[in-house]
Each structure stands twice: as C-alpha cells, then as structure tokens.
Amino acid sequence: MLDGPDGAGKSTQVQLLTEQLAKRGIHSISLREPGGTTAGEVIRSLLLERRQDKLTPVAETFLFEAARAQLVEEIVRPALQSGTWVICDRFTLSTLVYQGYAGGVDPKAIELMSKVATGGLQPDLYLVLWVDAAVGIARREARQADRMEAKGRRFIEAVSAAYKKLARGKHGKYAFIEAGGLVEGVRTQVWKQVEQLL
Numbered sequence: 001m002l003d004g005p006d007g008a009g010k011s012t013q014v015q016l017l018t019e020q021l022a023k024r025g026i027h028s029i030s031l032r033e034p035g036g037t038t039a040g041e042v043i044r045s046l047l048l049e050r051r052q053d054k055l056t057p058v059a060e061t062f063l064f065e066a067a068r069a070q071l072v073e074e075i076v077r078p079a080l081q082s083g084t085w086v087i088c089d090r091f092t093l094s095t096l097v098y099q100g101y102a103g104g105v106d107p108k109a110i111e112l113m114s115k116v117a118t119g120g121l122q123p124d125l126y127l128v129l130w131v132d133a134a135v136g137i138a139r140r141e142a143r144q145a146d147r148m149e150a151k152g153r154r155f156i157e158a159v160s161a162a163y164k165k166l167a168r169g170k171h172g173k174y175a176f177i178e179a180g181g182l183v184e185g186v187r188t189q190v191w192k193q194v195e196q197l198l
Helices: 010-023 040-051 056-079 092-101 107-118 133-139 154-169 183-197
Strands: 027-034 083-088 126-130 174-178
Touching: 010 027, 010 083, 010 183, 027 056, 040 056, 040 133, 056 083, 056 092, 056 107, 092 133, 092 154, 126 154, 126 183, 133 154, 133 174, 154 174
Parallel strands: 027 083, 126 174
Antiparallel strands: none
16 A cells, blocks of 8 residues: 655556556556545545535544445455455555544544454555655645645644654554655655565
8 A cells, every 4th residue: 555645646656566566467456545436436526526515524534434445345355355466545544644643533443443444454565655744735736735635734734744653653564755756766665665575
C-alpha cells in the first residue's frame, strides 16, 4: 500500500511500481481509496468531490470504512487468492490520520472500525511517501482542492505531521520515504523496499 499526505506523488508511484512489477513478470492490480467498486466510487464522490455537503469527521470515517469493506470483499481478497499483487493508493492509515489524528475521531475507534471493514486484512508493506505540508500544497495548486484539501492549511499541516510521526514510529511493515525530491529518486526508494518482498 502507498500512503501519505496529499501532494506526495502516490498516484505516480503506484503507476511506476505497477510497471516495474510487470517487467519482472508479476501480475498486479492498482486500486485507489475510496473507490474501486461501483459503491466505492459513489462514496468517493460524496466524500471528496461534493464539497458543499457538510460531513462530520465521524460520518466521514463510516463512509471511508464502508467503501473499504466493499473494496476488500469485492476486489482485494479475490485478487490475493488468485496470486495477484494488490497495490493500493491509500488504505487504513489514511483514515487514521485524516479523520483520527487530524479530524479528532478517537484513533482507537478508527483502528477497530478498520479491522472490521477489512476482516483483519493487513498489507505486507506500507510505503508512506512523505512531504512537508508546504511542498504538498505547492504541488496541488494547479488543481481544485477536494474536500480534505479544502479544510485549510492547519488541517493539512496536522495530516503531514501525523504521517511523519506514525510512519517513523512503526517498524516492520512500515517504510518511511522522503518524497520531496525527483520522481525517479522516489521510485528507486520505493522499489528498494518492494524488492525485499520478491
């Protein structure tokens, strides 16, 4: 799974990683959260695109978990059972950071909800691409902000700080990658971590 604050280059690195795995003869699928299923895309629209709708952090959490539960059951588990690698742009860590540490929902409650939504499924590796809030904001200036980005600079700074603290504080399945540099340099760091799973 690739995760991190907005503007860290996750979508680009998901594409590059998928291509790199294909060169090694490894079949993979790339997904995004929320989304990936019919229900998930409807929820994505409500969560991210419809900025005029007022949602509390608790309501956001339930919606993210609903989309996740559908994605895991409909796409992720069948893919894993067939031997396909699953690469996902965001997963449970995003909800913990955005709605929990930055949004004020009890992180322990979110961890429990995520466990229920995924049926306990955990990634083999969590790649946290991290950039400072100012860098992320600058990279996203060319596009319209989604609901999360529109919450303001203080919220974005809280998100960036939480990712850094959590990813650096965890060991084993978490890899913290500074993503403020060139795309190719980040790609090299990502592949160095993934290659250990081959």
